[in-house]
Amino acid sequence: MGADSQSWHLELSYDQWVALPVSGPRPAARYKHAAALFDEKLYITGGSRNGRYLSDFQVFDLRSLTWSTVKLNIEASDAKTNDGIPAQVFPATSGHSMIKWGKRLLLIAGLSKHTTDRMTVRFIDLESYNCGVVETFGKIPVARSGQSVTLFGSKLIMFGGEDWNRRLLNDVNVLDLETMTWTPVETTQAPPTPRFDHAAALHSERYLFIFGGCSHSVFFSDLYVLDLEAMEWSQPQIQGDIVKSRAGHAGVDVGENWFIVGGGDNRSGALETLVINMSKLVVSVVTSVKERDPLASEGISISSALLGGETFLVTFGGYNGKYYNEVFVMKVKPRDSSQPKILQSPAAAAAAASVTAAYALAKSESLDYGEQEDTNAKVITVDTSQQDTALEVNSIKEEMKALESSLIEVTAETAALKTKIDETNGSYAELSKELHSVQGQLANERSRCAKLEAQISELQKMLESLPSLEKEVQALRSEKSAFEGDMEHGGAAQSQRSGGIWKWVAG
Known part of the structure; x- marks a missing residue:
């Protein structure tokens, strides 16, 4: 890269990971942190290192290529946790999810020394840097870690995870961000086996994709789809490259393309960066790295940024025998999005008005499609x-x-x-x-x-x-x-x- 940090993105080749030459001090290496990208800045919070949970809040400027530590202000309020006890705001946390909502970052679930039986939601205001606990209502889910949380309009959809008793989960819960009310969702058809440390993505504002993850002894490479209108699960067949079983990976969608990086199976890290075309149900390998590379780590994070009209993927952290704190970027090559394929699944069939009644009665029929x-x-x-x-x-x-x-x-x-x-x-x-x-x-x-x-x-x-x-x-x-x-x-x-x-x- 050239000396001008403001234009570093102009020199990159497509579909190749590059480590950014960060200036100044870096945050502590870690994994199982949470990350979100907004206004050309990558926000990192929490994570774990050597069995110790972290509570810092770090910001990486993609223009100046510098890190800064932000001291959060605890908002004076009477907010309590869902168990009715005074909340310790922004504790050291690992295995949580972070979603940008308006001018706030919402932190959901995760492991912490200050644990309650039910889910706690916290916030960080990106303008004032105030933080606090969000009071939620409804049927609040059990506390957990390793879950996936996906933004769907003005709602958050949470799937799976592992509770404090190491019980594996495959439930679906929805948090309405306008009323801050939790609602458990009843689904039909065979759901994914209970799991944690999987990845999730939303396609066409209707389909929730779940990929990989693990139980206590099994690592998965399967793909499930939940039709959010019919609330039906399906397991469509995907074509393309062979996919390695993995957990602890990270995913981010760019249009209809879902990029997956990192993960592993406790024996070796996943070397391939994958892209799953969610319309055509085709998986392919974008690029590969060597063993023990930071990009072949579990507990890594990935985000997407738009710089100069180009889309970039940004990763941070991870662990594969060593903890990392490097920032890697990849310029995404534009991909063909023509001729989307009809999902070969009961959920997609439910979208057709001609078979809606049949699905309502049978609830488990599998239909063959002719196009x-x-x-x-x-x-x-x-x-x-x-x-x-x-x-x-x-x-x-x-x-x-x-x-x-x-x-x-x-x-x-x-x-x-x-x-x-x-x-x-x-x-x-x-x-x-x-x-x-x-x-x-x-x-x-x-x-x-x-x-x-x-x-x-x-x-x-x-x-x-x-x-x-x-x-x-x-x-x-x-x-x-x-x-x-x-x-x-x-x-x-x-x-x-x-x-x-x-x-x-x-x-």
Whole structure:
């Protein structure tokens, strides 16, 4: 890139990611943050790093290529959380969603140390930088993270996620932004399996697309569509390049083209940047990166910006063994948008007035479409002769998918149990060695005890013989006393006899 940061976007090639030469300090590297782009500025809030939630609010100017940290003002109000306790405004949060609404950014859901049982919505005013809690009404959904939140007119549509008890969700809830009222939505047809860390996009102001995500053991590469008029789910077949299963990816739509970047499956990151044409239901690879590239990260964010009449994709952050804080951009090449394809799904069929009644009665029929073109439009013709067969096939397919999902989870559980068994066997082997060692020490102690017992037995015998020895000693003492008495008497007599002789001699 040239030295002029104001015109950097003029030098870029189409459909190639480029790291921007950011000036000055950068925010801390992170993932699972929330991002929104407005007026050529990228707003970043929250996220996670090394298990710690972040609460900062950062702004990146796409013209000057500089970051700045904004200190938010806590708005003085009596707003409380949905549990009726005083709210800590703008806490450190991860796994939340951020949507621009007017001059405000709305922050929905996410993980935080200050958790309530029900959903909390916060706001940041982009003019005053005041922030606070939005009071909501209605049937407020359970708190969660890893959900998708999509703007649909004056409503937010939230799908899926994971609650605080790690329960996976596939519910649909709508927040009316004019009344701030939550409403749960009842849908028909088979919904996506419960999941989190997926991506969502709105097409033609009618169809909600859901792509990828994961359960606790399975990563998905499937595509689901919710018809927001009929509130019916479908799983249309997509054509084109093979898609890798992924979660933690990010998506942004540019017209009918939905760009997907990043994500992974806990083993490797997704290297391909995808584009899904939501009208034609065709997926293709835009470009690829090398392994361990910041763009092959989970928890990455993506936004779109219009600079000089060109559309640019902007990414930030992510994690794939390392946390990132780079800003990447890609200039989007204009793509053909002619001849949109009719969605091959029950939801699209519900749009045709000729089959509305049939769908209202059956609620699960799958119709085959024949397309007949004229000069202005495509006419949908419906073949109802194989409806029963198609229904049975769809039912079997759904059962097979459910069984495959169950098999994958059981296989994962079996592998986990095998690992525990191996660990137990290893512990048992160590304990056996220790037992043999203790048994050897015990045998040595028993031998020593046997020797001590023999010595004690000999001492006991000696003790038992002491009385007889004492009697012998006593007898010897008596004999000695008698002998000494005899000696004394004999000595006196001899003394008397000797004295007379000496007396005589002296006389």
